[in-house]
Amino acid sequence: MPATLDQTCNHGTLASEAIVASLQGVNKNYGNICALRDVDFRVRAGEVVALLGPNGAGKTTAVKLLLGLLQPTSGKARVFGGDPTNPENRMRTGAMLQVGRVPETLRVREHIDLFSSYYQSPMRAQDILATAGLENLGERKFGDLSGGQRQRVLFALAICGDPDLLFLDEPTAGLDVEARRMLWDQIRHIVSRGKTVLLTTHYLQEADALADRIAVINQGEIIAEGTPATIKAQTAGKRIRCITRLSLSTLRGIRGVIEAKEDREAMELHTGEAEPVLRELLARDATLSGLEISSAGLEEAFLALTQESSKSATHVTRSSFSEEMQ
Amino acid sequence: MSAATMTLTNVQIQRSPRHTATIYLKEAKYEFLKNLRLRMYTASVLSFPIMFYVLFGLVLNSKQAIGGTAVPTYLIATYGTFGVMGASLFGTAAGLASDRGLGWLQVKRASPMPPFAYFAAKVITSMTFSAVIVLALFALGITLGGVRMPAALFARLLGTLVAGSLPFSSMGLAVGYFAGPNSAPPTINLIYLPMSFCSGLWVPFMFLPKVVKQIALVLPPYHLSQLALGVVGAGTHESAATHWEVLIAFTMICLGIARIGFQRDQEKMYG
Numbered sequence: 180m181p182a183t184l185d186q187t188c189n190h191g192t193l194a195s196e197a198i199v200a201s202l203q204g205v206n207k208n209y210g211n212i213c214a215l216r217d218v219d220f221r222v223r224a225g226e227v228v229a230l231l232g233p234n235g236a237g238k239t240t241a242v243k244l245l246l247g248l249l250q251p252t253s254g255k256a257r258v259f260g261g262d263p264t265n266p267e268n269r270m271r272t273g274a275m276l277q278v279g280r281v282p283e284t285l286r287v288r289e290h291i292d293l294f295s296s297y298y299q300s301p302m303r304a305q306d307i308l309a310t311a312g313l314e315n316l317g318e319r320k321f322g323d324l325s326g327g328q329r330q331r332v333l334f335a336l337a338i339c340g341d342p343d344l345l346f347l348d349e350p351t352a353g354l355d356v357e358a359r360r361m362l363w364d365q366i367r368h369i370v371s372r373g374k375t376v377l378l379t380t381h382y383l384q385e386a387d388a389l390a391d392r393i394a395v396i397n398q399g400e401i402i403a404e405g406t407p408a409t410i411k412a413q414t415a416g417k418r419i420r421c422i423t424r425l426s427l428s429t430l431r432g433i434r435g436v437i438e439a440k441e442d443r444e445a446m447e448l449h450t451g452e453a454e455p456v457l458r459e460l461l462a463r464d465a466t467l468s469g470l471e472i473s474s475a476g477l478e479e480a481f482l483a484l485t486q487e488s489s490k491s492a493t494h495v496t497r498s499s500f501s502e503e504m505q
Numbered sequence: 506m507s508a509a510t511m512t513l514t515n516v517q518i519q520r521s522p523r524h525t526a527t528i529y530l531k532e533a534k535y536e537f538l539k540n541l542r543l544r545m546y547t548a549s550v551l552s553f554p555i556m557f558y559v560l561f562g563l564v565l566n567s568k569q570a571i572g573g574t575a576v577p578t579y580l581i582a583t584y585g586t587f588g589v590m591g592a593s594l595f596g597t598a599a600g601l602a603s604d605r606g607l608g609w610l611q612v613k614r615a616s617p618m619p620p621f622a623y624f625a626a627k628v629i630t631s632m633t634f635s636a637v638i639v640l641a642l643f644a645l646g647i648t649l650g651g652v653r654m655p656a657a658l659f660a661r662l663l664g665t666l667v668a669g670s671l672p673f674s675s676m677g678l679a680v681g682y683f684a685g686p687n688s689a690p691p692t693i694n695l696i697y698l699p700m701s702f703c704s705g706l707w708v709p710f711m712f713l714p715k716v717v718k719q720i721a722l723v724l725p726p727y728h729l730s731q732l733a734l735g736v737v738g739a740g741t742h743e744s745a746a747t748h749w750e751v752l753i754a755f756t757m758i759c760l761g762i763a764r765i766g767f768q769r770d771q772e773k774m775y776g
Contacts, residue, residue: 246615266617274615279607280686284542289535296531297618299520320542336612346615 205254229386232396238379273342283322298340311335327358554588577650582733588638593673596631601681602689675759682766
């Protein structure tokens with residue numbers, strides 16, 4: 180984290196100009212609950228950043244701070260270099276939030292017409308409908324739409340002002356695969372027009388599919404940041420799958436095995452390095468069959484990262500304490 | 506608190522007056538359409554006062570008089586008040602509580618919408634529905650109840666009742682800020698129905714028990730109905746000025762409470 184700070188200082192104004200949204204040393208508490216802990220996070224112009232984490236990790240809080248819907252307990256939230264509540268900034272941002280109920284008796288076209296009126300130079304209604312994949316649904320009432328269509332309307336409301344910066348808070352939560360892919364296409368389309376996007380998701384696949392950069396957040400802290408490839412490399416693990424007579428406990432005892440589990444008829448091992456484990460496996464079980472080796476997916480990388488961070492939580496406190504002592 | 510005030514004062518943006526007017530107009534138009542298409546709203550808010558008027562004012566007692574005023578005329582004032590109160594309370598409180606509690610207001614707040622437009626739309630919509638109810642009562646009274654008054658008096662009665670939407674819209678905003686999305690409608694009913702009865706909107710005031718009459722003196726619908734009755738020459742002892750003062754004071758208190766709710770919301774955690 181200090182490295183990122185130094186970088187910004189060294190690069191001076193040039194780097195800060197390119198940053199369109201940032202959380203700087205942000206803490207956010209709700210009463211006794213700490214939702215965000217010392218978060219430093221930046222979104223640069225033209226970038227698609229995914230904030231990836233499990234439910235309750237603090238993703239939505241981060242978005243709401245950047246939208247000026249919440250105030251940080253300490254630290255600063257900045258959008259276009261200014262206060263997120265600044266109406267000028269709101270003109271340049273669009274937001275898709277998780278909503279429990281949208282007025283259901285209004286038609287899609289009417290919702291869009293109203294939100295478009297808030298902006299100085301909104302997109303044309305026809306273009307908004309097309310971009311959000313709602314061409315034939317303009318006259319439908321919101322209450323008559325399917326889940327995927329509803330999300331696309333919320334997406335349409337987020338983009339109707341033709342914003343430079345777009346916040347998408349769990350845009351595909353609760354959608355089926357097809358509806359999700361459709362919304363991805365719409366997001367990609369808007370990204371191709373040079374928008375900066377911050378999206379939150381707990382779907383790793385989604386972050387991988389859409390983002391240039393991923394920040395993994397867990398329990399209010401950003402625990403890893405980088406391109407999807409970097410995030411994977413950080414845990415550079417391999418997955419070994421095979422049918423074997425060896426028991427689960429034996430497998431777990433093999434040096435280099437991080438985790439082992441039973442998966443239908445086969446065993447699945449998660450290892451740092453595949454080769455030594457393989458040698459051991461083949462030596463111990465001559466009947467071993469159905470061998471498959473693959474790179475650990477983002478899913479495993481993510482699991483490993485979050486588990487590591489909760490395991491090392493006490494560890495970190497202890498070490499920082501000893502640093503202070505010195 | 507300081508953050509909330511900052512948001513409040515910060516919220517001006519450079520828009521042409523025409524653009525601002527367009528936003529307010531659209532906000533009000535869609536709020537109106539939204540409620541108009543909400544069967545729950547129109548069924549209860551529009552049809553009840555009209556049905557009661559038809560039943561008690563036209564079918565049952567149309568030839569009788571209350572203290573020298575023909576029943577069909579008298580009941581336009583009281584059911585008019587009843588209708589205005591319902592339209593205004595439900596029009597503001599139910600929508601606000603649900604928008605607030607279920608995240609829709611956040612989407613609006615994250616947009617560059619002028620925050621005042623949202624509230625203005627609710628109040629304008631309530632006033633419009635109030636006018637519709639009163640005009641429907643006029644039409645029924647004139648055609649079926651033989652109600653005859655100079656046009657100027659009709660206009661004054663309409664003006665008084667529609668202006669009377671303001672205290673109840675303010676009350677609705679206050680309720681909407683403190684009730685949950687599901688508890689708002691029952692809360693309103695809990696306020697609306699007893700208040701209507703005690704203020705003499707169902708049973709003419711003079712026939713109410715003495716205790717209830719005492720309570721009525723502090724209830725806003727009593728004062729609005731007395732103003733309306735005053736227009737048709739059936740008012741009781743207090744002066745019109747007193748009634749207006751009570752209604753204005755009540756409006757200010759409700760807006761004060763709503764404002765506290767608004768500020769509290771600025772720093773509240775959602776979902």
